[in-house]
Amino acid sequence: MKSLFRSLPPISFALYITWAGGVAFVPFQSPDSNESSGIRVQGPGTPPQLGFACCDQGIVRMQALFADASVIVELKELHAQVAVAIADFSPERVGLVRRLNGEGVPVIAWIVLAPKDGYYLNADTALQAAVRVDEFEKWTNENGLHWTAVGLDIEPNFGELAQLKAHRWHFFETLVRNSFNRRRIAEARRTYSAIIAQLQGRGYAVQTYQMPYLPAERSVDSTALDRLLGTVDVRGNEEYLMLYTSFARPVGAGMIWSLGHNAQAITIGVTDGNTPAGSGAGPLDWTEVARDLIVASHYTRHVGVYNLEGCVRQGFLPRIRMMDWNQSVVLPAASIQRAEQMGRILRTVLRIFPFIPFLLLAALVLFAWLVRRKAHLLRPDPQIHSC
Numbered sequence: 560m561k562s563l564f565r566s567l568p569p570i571s572f573a574l575y576i577t578w579a580g581g582v583a584f585v586p587f588q589s590p591d592s593n594e595s596s597g598i599r600v601q602g603p604g605t606p607p608q609l610g611f612a613c614c615d616q617g618i619v620r621m622q623a624l625f626a627d628a629s630v631i632v633e634l635k636e637l638h639a640q641v642a643v644a645i646a647d648f649s650p651e652r653v654g655l656v657r658r659l660n661g662e663g664v665p666v667i668a669w670i671v672l673a674p675k676d677g678y679y680l681n682a683d684t685a686l687q688a689a690v691r692v693d694e695f696e697k698w699t700n701e702n703g704l705h706w707t708a709v710g711l712d713i714e715p716n717f718g719e720l721a722q723l724k725a726h727r728w729h730f731f732e733t734l735v736r737n738s739f740n741r742r743r744i745a746e747a748r749r750t751y752s753a754i755i756a757q758l759q760g761r762g763y764a765v766q767t768y769q770m771p772y773l774p775a776e777r778s779v780d781s782t783a784l785d786r787l788l789g790t791v792d793v794r795g796n797e798e799y800l801m802l803y804t805s806f807a808r809p810v811g812a813g814m815i816w817s818l819g820h821n822a823q824a825i826t827i828g829v830t831d832g833n834t835p836a837g838s839g840a841g842p843l844d845w846t847e848v849a850r851d852l853i854v855a856s857h858y859t860r861h862v863g864v865y866n867l868e869g870c871v872r873q874g875f876l877p878r879i880r881m882m883d884w885n886q887s888v889v890l891p892a893a894s895i896q897r898a899e900q901m902g903r904i905l906r907t908v909l910r911i912f913p914f915i916p917f918l919l920l921a922a923l924v925l926f927a928w929l930v931r932r933k934a935h936l937l938r939p940d941p942q943i944h945s946c
Contacts, residue, residue, distance in 0.1 A: 607856040613867035615644035633876035642667040665707035679714040681789040682747035710766040715788040765795030781909040799824040813894035819858030827851040831869025
């Protein structure tokens with residue numbers, strides 16, 4: 560959930576779009592569906608429990624965000640939760656959490672690592688994550704901070720992908736090696752399950768923030784993408800799927816419609832950040848945010864927004880407060896069709912993935928046979944040579 564506009568290399572944008580559109584889609588059925596116009600999604604009638612992620616872009620931006628006292632007023636009017644990134648244990652972050660605690664705003668501790676350790680929680684940072692949680696608990700107790708929940712942000716190591724991009728052979732070598740390393744994922748799952756149990760044992764509700772391809776893996780009983788990219792399928796008390804339509808505009812809210820059937824909670828976005836050249840992405844505008852909020856809240860009472868900074872900058876908080884939650888939105892038929900097509904492709908790839916080693920072995924055997932056959936055909940005839 561970090562500022563992906565600034566951190567993702569172009570290849571990761573392409574991967575995200577593939578993941579976002581290629582999840583475990585189900586055939587859509589709706590009494591309001593119409594093949595020519597699309598699908599009408601009805602709002603829930605009442606506001607969902609909203610949560611806003613913030614404060615992952617440095618102390619200066621964090622202080623600027625809350626310099627305007629009206630931000631906290633709007634959050635209280637919305638009865639919204641705030642997920643504060645624990646990117647450091649600075650006095651400034653302590654001061655913000657205490658201020659939110661004092662104002663009665665529910666605060667979620669969004670656990671991330673120091674940038675030097677990779678930032679995101681994944682299979683390669685499991686041991687660092689365990690240390691980070693211990694440091695977080697000590698810091699919390701020393702400063703008397705109060706949390707509604709603790710959130711674990713489980714994402715690929717985008718920093719490593721960016722570094723490997725310049726060394727293509729090493730990049731693909733790393734991905735292939737990871738993809739067949741089942742032990743790495745199994746050990747990471749045990750570590751994160753122990754972290755969750757530790758937090759729950761100390762009275763914390765635990766949220767997990769997951770990539771949108773996770774339902775597809777579960778639907779075909781696969782861990783292929785987890786092994787490839789280092790994400791870990793673990794569950795806490797509540798699981799948020801990060802469904803960022805800003806990275807998949809051709810699919811749009813069809814992604815949320817398709818995944819919403821299986822989601823405990825949904826995070827929409829992204830509302831802030833710079834747009835990398837050639838990415839095709841950009842912050843959501845108000846029309847897109849309102850659409851995604853309606854579609855997400857059609858399926859779940861728990862909706863997150865990434866991020867608070869973008870919502871404040873674009874003036875979204877008062878508009879969300881005034882929203883008509885009885886309204887409906889129409890998703891274009893093309894959006895749904897793209898979502899279904901990409902979902903079928905991804906599920907097919909995940910199903911055949913276990914057979915890839917055997918296909919490669921067969922290809923190698925065939926190649927060896929062809930080489931030997933060619934060598935035999937080119938070998939000089941002894942009788943001709945003797946003449």
